Amino acid sequence: MSQVSSARLLPQKPSRWAQILLNRKVPILLFFLLELAFLVFSYLSLQEHFPSIILWEHLLSVFTFFYLLNRSMDSRSKLSWVIIIALFPIFGTALLYFSLADLGVRRLKKRLEDATVQASNHLSTDSEVADYLSQSDRQLQKLAYFLEHSPAQFPIYRDTEVTYFPLGDDMLPALLEDLKKAERYIFMEYFIIDEGIMWGEILAILEEKAKAGLDVRVMFDGMNEMTTLSYDYIERLHKVGIKAQAFSPVKPILSTYYNYRDHRKITVIDGQVAYTGGVNIADEYVNKRERFGHWKDTALRLDGSAVQTLKALFLTMWTVTGIEDKTDMEHYLQEKPQKRKSSGFVIPYGNSPLTYHKxxxxxxxxxxxxxxxxxxxxxxxxxxxxxxxxxxxxxxxxxxxxxxxxxx
Known part of the structure; x- marks a missing residue:
């Protein structure tokens, strides 16, 4: 079944030269070679003004160092910039300015901020859970308070069943079974998706569900289009009825946006069941292929109230990356998961690649x-x-x- 599905996605194989010309790495490599040639030419043409340049370089470095010291930036980032500017004062300062003034990243951060505020309106800690924590576990209450008052507002849940998988090999059968049971929608967001046995089995189910009218969405990090997937993979998924987006696709455009990657691993099924953890969608993660020896990664299956946060995380990034309107997120977040009996607590949370909140x-x-x-x-x-x-x-x-x- 998976082999038929994978073959359905494969277009007619182009010629060798067409493959080279259509490869996204080619224009990107040419772009950076041109950029390097421009810098070398600029440096050589200014050699006669070398003494004056040295003086201005020192003044520029001192000004930039003081500017960095007063920035709300972590020490590692400041140190990296200091080294770059010390070695290449003019180029380093220009690069710093470009990094801070990148309008593309600013627009994305604004969209993330708006989407986060919208999602947080649907996330809150149950009053009974808050009262219980205040009387029984002060340490957990303090951690829960911090997460709920973070910019994205991550509440603590009690009515959620949690299943722990010590290996990706253990997770895959359960994931496939839950995907087959999906009745309304499937959301998947992964840092790595690679064609093979694992993705083939998942893809076969996703195609079947999409044909049945379910809302099937797949999002992956844009670096996949440079490594594991073809540059037209999103269009190929669209052709079989699957909505797809890439976060931060790599293009021959100079932008600091490429520093931000989407490392999340999330599957949400009907807003009731969710998977997360360290397992990507690639054969080495389920030991179907040996890459670095036996692969050890863990995963969690959530069933219950806590799935609401993972659904919000997915929809937030989907909205930031795509062009969905606000009603799309509202439609899914207004619906809450059914509660399950559980004695423990769950606090799903996530970092964002577009904020400095650690x-x-x-x-x-x-x-x-x-x-x-x-x-x-x-x-x-x-x-x-x-x-x-x-x-x-x-x-x-x-x-x-x-x-x-x-x-x-």
Missing amino acids: VAEDVYLHLLNTSTDYVHIMTPYLILDDELVRAMTFAARRGVDVRIIMPG
Whole structure:
């Protein structure tokens, strides 16, 4: 079934030269080569004015350094800019100005802000849950308060069943079964989608559901069009009835927008069931293909009230990326999931690639600073800033058992 579905999406294979010319990497590479040639030419043509340029470079560097010190920017970003400007004062300052003044990114941030405000109107903590926390668990109440008062407003839920999958291999059968049961809509947002066994099985179901009249939407990071998917993959999905969008597609246009990637992994089915975690849609994540040895990533299945936040996260990014009007988001967020019996609490939350609010890092810092017994971390990407390093070492010095597992 998946092989037939995949073949249906494949167009007639173009010639070798046509493939090269149609490859999105070609115009992008030519664009950057032209940009580099322009910079080299500009530098060589100004050599006779070298002494004056050195003086102005020093003055420009000093002014820019003071400007950076007063910016509300994290220390790592400031340090990166300082190094660039110290080495290339004129080019670095121009690049900094272009980065801060990028109108494309500003417009997207404004759209994100508007969509976030709209989504937050449909997200709130149940009063009974808030009262229970205030009387029983002050630490959890403080964390819940922080998340609910963050820019995107992430409430805490109690009526949600949670299933933990230690491997992508365990998650896939459950996901396929839930997709088959979908009756109204399927929303999928993933950092990586790669053609293969996993995506073929999912795609076959999505095509079938789209033909049956369901609202099927797929969103992936635009870098996929440079790596795992063809540049026309969105149009190919449209042809089989699936709505599709790419976040930050790569084009031969100079913009800092390309620094922002969409790393989320979210599936929402009928607003009642959702999947999230570290598993992308590619064969290595379910060990159907060996890329770096046995792949270990985890996933969660939510069934109940907490799905509302994941639905809001998807619709917010879908609205920012596409041209959907506000009534589209209202239509889906006005409908709330059915409650399920559960004794635990769930707080779904997400960072946005278009804001400077480090919600996830603040949650990790809270957990590290309030830990009493142990903190065990397993991650494929251990990239720590100074704050996290200090929090981990401080926890260890307090007698907390801090352990980290990472790939070799």
